[in-house]
Amino acid sequence: MENIILKVEGVSKSFPGVKALDKVNLELRSGEVVALLGENGAGKSTLMKILSGVHKKDQGKIFFEGKEVNLGDPKESQNLGINIIYQEFNLFPDLTVAENIFITREPRNKIFNFIVKDKKLIEEAQKMLDMVHLNIDPTTKVSELSVAQQQMVEIAKVLSMNSKIVIMDEPTAALTDEEVQELFRVINELKKQGKGIIYISHRLEELEFIADRCTIFRDGKYIDSFIYKDTTIDKLITSMVGRDLDQQFPRVEVPRGKLALEVRKLKEEKKLDIKDFNLYEGEILGIYGLMGSGRTEFARAIFGADKVKEEDIYIYGKKTNIKNPEEAVKQGIGYITEDRKKDGLALGLSVEHNINLSMLDEFSRFSVMNDKSANENAEKYVKDLRIKVPSIDQLTKNLSGGNQQKVVLGKWLGKNVKILILDEPTRGIDVGAKIEVYEVMNRLKKEGVAIIMISSELPEVIGMSDRIMVMRDGKFTGKINRQDATEEKLLSYAVSRK
Ligand SMILES: Nc1ncnc2c1ncn2[C@@H]1O[C@H](COP(=O)(O)OP(=O)(O)OP(=O)(O)O)[C@@H](O)[C@H]1O
Numbered sequence: 001m002e003n004i005i006l007k008v009e010g011v012s013k014s015f016p017g018v019k020a021l022d023k024v025n026l027e028l029r030s031g032e033v034v035a036l037l038g039e040n041g042a043g044k045s046t047l048m049k050i051l052s053g054v055h056k057k058d059q060g061k062i063f064f065e066g067k068e069v070n071l072g073d074p075k076e077s078q079n080l081g082i083n084i085i086y087q088e089f090n091l092f093p094d095l096t097v098a099e100n101i102f103i104t105r106e107p108r109n110k111i112f113n114f115i116v117k118d119k120k121l122i123e124e125a126q127k128m129l130d131m132v133h134l135n136i137d138p139t140t141k142v143s144e145l146s147v148a149q150q151q152m153v154e155i156a157k158v159l160s161m162n163s164k165i166v167i168m169d170e171p172t173a174a175l176t177d178e179e180v181q182e183l184f185r186v187i188n189e190l191k192k193q194g195k196g197i198i199y200i201s202h203r204l205e206e207l208e209f210i211a212d213r214c215t216i217f218r219d220g221k222y223i224d225s226f227i228y229k230d231t232t233i234d235k236l237i238t239s240m241v242g243r244d245l246d247q248q249f250p251r252v253e254v255p256r257g258k259l260a261l262e263v264r265k266l267k268e269e270k271k272l273d274i275k276d277f278n279l280y281e282g283e284i285l286g287i288y289g290l291m292g293s294g295r296t297e298f299a300r301a302i303f304g305a306d307k308v309k310e311e312d313i314y315i316y317g318k319k320t321n322i323k324n325p326e327e328a329v330k331q332g333i334g335y336i337t338e339d340r341k342k343d344g345l346a347l348g349l350s351v352e353h354n355i356n357l358s359m360l361d362e363f364s365r366f367s368v369m370n371d372k373s374a375n376e377n378a379e380k381y382v383k384d385l386r387i388k389v390p391s392i393d394q395l396t397k398n399l400s401g402g403n404q405q406k407v408v409l410g411k412w413l414g415k416n417v418k419i420l421i422l423d424e425p426t427r428g429i430d431v432g433a434k435i436e437v438y439e440v441m442n443r444l445k446k447e448g449v450a451i452i453m454i455s456s457e458l459p460e461v462i463g464m465s466d467r468i469m470v471m472r473d474g475k476f477t478g479k480i481n482r483q484d485a486t487e488e489k490l491l492s493y494a495v496s497r498k
């Protein structure tokens with residue numbers, strides 16, 4: 001067909017110990033969205049990195065607009081018009097939003113080439129921000145932005161390039177529902193302009209808004225392609241995981257235990273204003289709220305990560321005054337953050353090291369690590385959580401996004417936690433792995449751990465929680481039992497009524 005802009009034929013790629021891609025195929029036409037689907041570690045990001053020139057293929061052919069191209073140099077891919085929005089952010093935190101958008105392409109003074117035209121830069125950046133309806137000052141430093149805002153800046157950056165192919169690798173993982181709608185609007189706009197889009201996401205419910213075709217990879221292999229409107233989500237899932245999944249949310253019933261955490265009052269400078277929050281042993285308490293509602297601030301305050309103004313908090317009936325995360329951990333509180341790259345993981349260290357990181361004190365005496373137990377511990381969690389990795393010595397940065405998230409989980413599971421706060425625990429995790437994470441949560445629940453699950457995925461909140469609390473503007477605005485929970489109800493508490 002003439003409007004095929006990209007054709008990948010039999011492409012393979014190996015890393016030491018892993019065959020990431022084994023003769024995969026992919027076709028993309030202009031004006032269409034191809035959703036590339038597959039479990040964690042299926043090879044999706046690896047192929048995208050080959051297309052964007054970060055990795056070189058070992059084997060196979062790639063045709064761009066009918067001509068065979070070699071690829072392997074990011075500049076070359078960019079010049080061809082292949083642009084990528086990465087799964088893990090790629091922005092420079094110390095530069096401004098405008099500088100990040102136009103990095104290496106800053107409008108320069110024609111004669112004095114080294115002078116970057118600041119005013120022009122800011123104006124141009126503003127245009128891009130307007131396109132994605134992101135209401136921030138282009139001179140803000142990226143480090144001051146939320147995860148979601150950073151993601152929108154990434155998107156604005158790609159829009160500013162003259163692309164023919166736009167690759168989005170889990171672009172919505174950090175976005176709120178509203179921002180996702182905004183992104184879909186942008187995608188449909190790009191489609192109309194005749195661009196080809198490769199869209200990677202683990203949120204299958206998004207496909208109906210954008211996908212024209214779906215291509216499935218499994219364990220580095222090409223499995224199948226479907227026209228989206230001629231298939232079903234069940235078929236896609238079966239094809240992704242290679243087996244039928246019977247239950248998406250395997251909730252277990254556990255009798256509620258003692259009152260583990262009682263927050264009578266919690267106030268922080270900016271927005272938090274919490275009263276009467278109770279959490280019991282053996283329950284999963286879901287906290288739902290839109291981004292910016294104060295969910296993460298609440299978690300951080302409990303964990304002693306941020307300063308609070310006023311607090312009256314009890315753990316197992318004893319008044320506490322947690323000043324920092326170390327104290328929180330000592331009191332048996334665990335916290336898995338939403339931003340694994342920033343707080344959760346040491347990407348430059350091995351999987352073993354990361355799993356054992358938060359528990360060094362349990363394994364070491366006089367800070368000499370006992371190799372054997374650390375090793376066994378890491379092996380155990382890699383196996384339990386089915387972390388896909390050739391060995392526990394692998395550097396964490398080389399793991400697929402979803403497998404990184406599982407390492408974060410493993411890191412906390414070994415700890416003797418009584419109260420566990422999970423902030424977006426299944427962000428970026430595939431359907432199969434999600435169930436594995438839920439099962440780990442169930443196991444902890446049965447052991448009597450009190451779990452707070454912060455999530456912006458409504459089906460997950462409703463499917464896994466025993467009770468649900470909804471946040472808005474730093475306050476809890478609704479309390480709902482699981483039997484009464486509906487998406488409409490949760491949303492109505494979460495959205496401000498003006
Ligand atoms: N630089 C690297 N060095 C070693 N192994 C790597 C590297 N990059 C990826 N891999 C491995 O290649 C395989 C495919 O990873 P990839 O990131 O492409 O998966 P993915 O489909 O994007 O998964 P996810 O949905 O979790 O993001 C994984 O086993 C991963 O650990």
Ligand SMILES: [Mg+2]
Pocket residue numbers: 044045046087169400401402
């Ligand atoms: Mg990936």
